[in-house]
Amino acid sequence: MSYVLRNALIPTHTGYETTDVHIEGGKIAAIGSGLSVTGTELDARDKLLLPGFVNAHTHSSEMWQRGIIPPYPLELWIAQLHEYAPLDSEKIYLSALGTAVETLLTGGTSVVDHLVLIPGQELATIEAAVQAYRQSGIRAFIGPLIQDQALSTGLPTGEFTDLEHEAYPLTTAEVLGIVEEAVRQFHRPEEGVTLMVAPTGIQLCSDDLFKGCVELSQKYNLPRHAHLLETRAQQMLAQEKYGCSAVEHLQRIGYLDQKTSLAHCVWLTDADIEILAQTGSTVVHNPLSNLRLGSGIAPMLKYRQAGVNVSFGCDGSASNDSQDLLEAIKIGSILHNVTDFDYRHWITPRESVEIAARGGATGLGMADQFGSLAVGMQADLVLYDLTQLSILPRTDPIGLLILGRPTQVVDSVWVKGKQVVSAGTVTTLNVEKLRQDLFAHSNWDPFRKSAQAEQLEARYRRVMGLPE
Amino acid sequence: MSYVLRNALIPTHTGYETTDVHIEGGKIAAIGSGLSVTGTELDARDKLLLPGFVNAHTHSSEMWQRGIIPPYPLELWIAQLHEYAPLDSEKIYLSALGTAVETLLTGGTSVVDHLVLIPGQELATIEAAVQAYRQSGIRAFIGPLIQDQALSTGLPTGEFTDLEHEAYPLTTAEVLGIVEEAVRQFHRPEEGVTLMVAPTGIQLCSDDLFKGCVELSQKYNLPRHAHLLETRAQQMLAQEKYGCSAVEHLQRIGYLDQKTSLAHCVWLTDADIEILAQTGSTVVHNPLSNLRLGSGIAPMLKYRQAGVNVSFGCDGSASNDSQDLLEAIKIGSILHNVTDFDYRHWITPRESVEIAARGGATGLGMADQFGSLAVGMQADLVLYDLTQLSILPRTDPIGLLILGRPTQVVDSVWVKGKQVVSAGTVTTLNVEKLRQDLFAHSNWDPFRKSAQAEQLEARYRRVMGLPE
Numbered sequence: 050m051s052y053v054l055r056n057a058l059i060p061t062h063t064g065y066e067t068t069d070v071h072i073e074g075g076k077i078a079a080i081g082s083g084l085s086v087t088g089t090e091l092d093a094r095d096k097l098l099l100p101g102f103v104n105a106h107t108h109s110s111e112m113w114q115r116g117i118i119p120p121y122p123l124e125l126w127i128a129q130l131h132e133y134a135p136l137d138s139e140k141i142y143l144s145a146l147g148t149a150v151e152t153l154l155t156g157g158t159s160v161v162d163h164l165v166l167i168p169g170q171e172l173a174t175i176e177a178a179v180q181a182y183r184q185s186g187i188r189a190f191i192g193p194l195i196q197d198q199a200l201s202t203g204l205p206t207g208e209f210t211d212l213e214h215e216a217y218p219l220t221t222a223e224v225l226g227i228v229e230e231a232v233r234q235f236h237r238p239e240e241g242v243t244l245m246v247a248p249t250g251i252q253l254c255s256d257d258l259f260k261g262c263v264e265l266s267q268k269y270n271l272p273r274h275a276h277l278l279e280t281r282a283q284q285m286l287a288q289e290k291y292g293c294s295a296v297e298h299l300q301r302i303g304y305l306d307q308k309t310s311l312a313h314c315v316w317l318t319d320a321d322i323e324i325l326a327q328t329g330s331t332v333v334h335n336p337l338s339n340l341r342l343g344s345g346i347a348p349m350l351k352y353r354q355a356g357v358n359v360s361f362g363c364d365g366s367a368s369n370d371s372q373d374l375l376e377a378i379k380i381g382s383i384l385h386n387v388t389d390f391d392y393r394h395w396i397t398p399r400e401s402v403e404i405a406a407r408g409g410a411t412g413l414g415m416a417d418q419f420g421s422l423a424v425g426m427q428a429d430l431v432l433y434d435l436t437q438l439s440i441l442p443r444t445d446p447i448g449l450l451i452l453g454r455p456t457q458v459v460d461s462v463w464v465k466g467k468q469v470v471s472a473g474t475v476t477t478l479n480v481e482k483l484r485q486d487l488f489a490h491s492n493w494d495p496f497r498k499s500a501q502a503e504q505l506e507a508r509y510r511r512v513m514g515l516p517e
Numbered sequence: 518m519s520y521v522l523r524n525a526l527i528p529t530h531t532g533y534e535t536t537d538v539h540i541e542g543g544k545i546a547a548i549g550s551g552l553s554v555t556g557t558e559l560d561a562r563d564k565l566l567l568p569g570f571v572n573a574h575t576h577s578s579e580m581w582q583r584g585i586i587p588p589y590p591l592e593l594w595i596a597q598l599h600e601y602a603p604l605d606s607e608k609i610y611l612s613a614l615g616t617a618v619e620t621l622l623t624g625g626t627s628v629v630d631h632l633v634l635i636p637g638q639e640l641a642t643i644e645a646a647v648q649a650y651r652q653s654g655i656r657a658f659i660g661p662l663i664q665d666q667a668l669s670t671g672l673p674t675g676e677f678t679d680l681e682h683e684a685y686p687l688t689t690a691e692v693l694g695i696v697e698e699a700v701r702q703f704h705r706p707e708e709g710v711t712l713m714v715a716p717t718g719i720q721l722c723s724d725d726l727f728k729g730c731v732e733l734s735q736k737y738n739l740p741r742h743a744h745l746l747e748t749r750a751q752q753m754l755a756q757e758k759y760g761c762s763a764v765e766h767l768q769r770i771g772y773l774d775q776k777t778s779l780a781h782c783v784w785l786t787d788a789d790i791e792i793l794a795q796t797g798s799t800v801v802h803n804p805l806s807n808l809r810l811g812s813g814i815a816p817m818l819k820y821r822q823a824g825v826n827v828s829f830g831c832d833g834s835a836s837n838d839s840q841d842l843l844e845a846i847k848i849g850s851i852l853h854n855v856t857d858f859d860y861r862h863w864i865t866p867r868e869s870v871e872i873a874a875r876g877g878a879t880g881l882g883m884a885d886q887f888g889s890l891a892v893g894m895q896a897d898l899v900l901y902d903l904t905q906l907s908i909l910p911r912t913d914p915i916g917l918l919i920l921g922r923p924t925q926v927v928d929s930v931w932v933k934g935k936q937v938v939s940a941g942t943v944t945t946l947n948v949e950k951l952r953q954d955l956f957a958h959s960n961w962d963p964f965r966k967s968a969q970a971e972q973l974e975a976r977y978r979r980v981m982g983l984p985e
Binding site for chain 1: 580584589590593615618619808809812857858859865905908913917918920921924958959960963981984
């Protein structure tokens with residue numbers, strides 16, 4: 050398909066210009082006034098065209114626990130999350146669809162799904178998510194969330210030196226085997242589905258698992274992903290496990306490179322930051338879950354000053370509890386103003402756009418393919434309607450989009466040149482049916498208790514120095 | 518009008534119940550299953566009924582500068598704000614309408630408008646806002662924003678001891694006279710329009726102005742409002758001006774009482790907090806502007822532990838840059854989790870609802886009249902549609918509402934028993950015309966420069982210890 054967007058507003062170095070944009074063969078074919086080309090014509094007057102953003106870290110199936118986990122830190126929150134995880138692939142499919150829809154309607158054209166796998170149905174889980182993302186048309190990066198150590202090992206030991214942990218039900222080789230099989234079956238980057246290696250993080254993974262992921266990454270040219278130092282407890286755990294910081298250790302075992310994106314990065318030292326810069330690793334900032342779980346404020350301004358590439362993620366809907374990418378970008382931008390009195394270091398709305406689009410693509414090793422508004426780039430584009438009430442009156446379009454609270458402003462979306470949102474509606478799937486399905490597959494359940502969280506709580510409070 | 522809501526979900530101490538609610542004579546007349554009463558029947562199944570929230574601090578006319586002021590701290594931001602303030606009452610009217618609409622569609626039934634006055638047209642400004650709020654049907658608290666000292670006096674002096682400031686164009690008596698005249702003309706609490714005394718804050722107001730406001734407050738039974746210690750610069754200024762903290766000074770001159778609500782309260786000491794608790798004063802937390810302007814994180818958990826009443830505000834749209842009350846409540850709730858490792862102190866979604874509704878009413882001295890879901894209370898109520906995509910799947914209704922990113926979820930709103938929103942649409946005014954008017958009265962203006970901000974900048978950086 051070929052599209053000609055007439056009179057779209059696009060940002061330039063010195064302001065904005067009104068121009069035509071031609072999309073053809075999946076790419077941005079031309080940008081200029083009065084283009085004499087053919088294709089489906091769209092009147093883009095009073096609309097802002099930007100490169101699509103990347104929702105650079107989420108866990109789609111957490112949508113089933115949106116809004117229900119009480120105010121807990123990560124280590125107790127996750128026990129509750131596991132205890133009530135969805136266990137059928139129909140639900141996996143629906144929550145991946147929901148994640149795609151919310152991301153597309155809030156400026157995203159790519160999603161990184163650090164996908165929680167149903168035990169014993171790992172490939173079926175991945176297949177269900179792949180099916181949903183293909184249907185939606187969003188560009189998907191699926192990192193099967195793997196570990197080879199039991200959940201209870203993820204807390205620092207502190208004084209509890211005689212703890213016994215359950216064995217993890219799969220060997221490291223079996224876990225890696227699942228990932229490799231998934232790559233064989235589902236990794237089709239040219240069709241918009243890219244598999245990633247994605248160990249959950251140092252808290253639940255052996256060195257062998259990380260090293261096996263590095264090998265798979267090299268063999269199949271896969272982006273690498275992981276959680277990194279989300280909480281103070283993880284920082285303590287790394288010291289216990291390695292006698293050094295988690296970042297030093299990951300560098301030593303070869304996990305960090307220019308296709309490695311690391312979710313959270315809240316508890317890094319200046320030396321750690323230097324390592325990320327040297328290795329070309331990317332920090333994925335998830336401001337809302339960091340606040341919700343009380344993890345802390347990731348030092349984004351320091352990352353930027355050190356030359357570390359950064360991007361934005363929503364994180365899963367059980368710790369956010371939304372997939373509104375514009376919300377994550379807004380909060381992820383203004384949050385840091387309270388960490389540095391010098392406002393000259395603060396993130397401007399134009400820089401937020403750059404982080405969300407090009408920063409996201411860079412973290413996946415694909416900034417040469419999408420994430421910028423330039424001729425020859427793949428057409429992952431979003432057209433925003435600037436006449437909607439939530440972003441009026443007219444002032445600065447990008448300021449309104451990033452600092453405001455835009456609702457219903459995404460008019461059209463293209464991914465690899467295919468239009469997937471038109472006039473504010475996702476055209477690739479039946480959103481009304483999705484809504485009915487999400488309703489039908491769930492129940493009001495406001496006051497459930499987590500036995501696992503209660504069991505871990507005494508140990509957590511003791512190790513973290515909290516009163517009993 | 519009389520309404521019967523059939524099968525609404527309402528929160529109880531132990532969970533939720535499905536029940537009927539009867540609204541009559543402006544009040545909640547009955548709550549119970551199978552009520553045999555008459556009135557307009559509404560099917561409220563799968564809808565959550567809550568008391569309306571209070572947008573407890575905003576400046577409506579800032580909407581004209583939404584999204585445009587660059588990342589600046591308050592003291593430079595405000596110079597830009599003043600330089601481009603709207604100067605005709607038609608604009609005041611439109612931005613008050615816009616503020617009412619955004620508040621109503623995000624859970625608010627009351628708004629506190631700390632209204633910036635057009636110089637020389639002070640009463641016309643107030644009249645325009647009153648007209649808009651009456652038309653919208655929202656319960657309005659209008660605090661004409663007054664000062665009697667020039668803007669340049671609002672910065673700490675530091676080493677610049679020989680500064681000369683322009684005189685303020687009005688005397689203290691003249692300023693107070695305007696407020697008293699406004700009270701005579703517009704203060705009609707029984708009709709939903711309450712005037713407040715609202716000096717902007719210690720940074721630009723003399724003791725005589727505060728004392729005059731106390732007298733007016735006593736004479737006409739008006740709530741009191743002010744900004745308080747929003748920034749570190751204000752904390753420094755208070756020490757320069759008074760030789761003590763701003764809170765100690767305000768207590769000494771009698772400004773603090775149970776009808777006093779104070780916006781921001783970011784830079785208070787533990788002793789200050791104790792004074793707020795003793796005087797029954799209310800803190801209005803404006804999390805988004807505090808982040809946007811880099812003011813800091815107000816110690817909300819400390820306020821709650823000290824027994825200080827707290828509420829939520831959006832603040833003006835030039836420092837937020839939205840009037841989405843649900844956004845302010847979400848961020849104002851989860852932000853504090855990073856200030857205290859003990860999650861037992863964190864604000865739960867149910868507590869957020871209490872703060873937003875009853876906390877807001879308490880700060881206005883009206884918690885006996887609205888802000889709770891109980892028979893005999895005025896019917897300021899919001900009915901949320903729990904079947905909307907943004908808050909599915911079903912888990913905990915209040916958790917979804919507060920921690921999610923709900924859009925289009927407000928189904929119906931009543932203020933003093935009058936329905937002002939129905940099926941998601943504001944019924945009291947033409948929102949489509951408002952949208953067109955906001956568009957027509959504005960222009961894209963992305964790169965303006967503020968001479969005043971540039972002029973103040975060198976002094977600001979020097980006094981605040983920032984590099985030149």
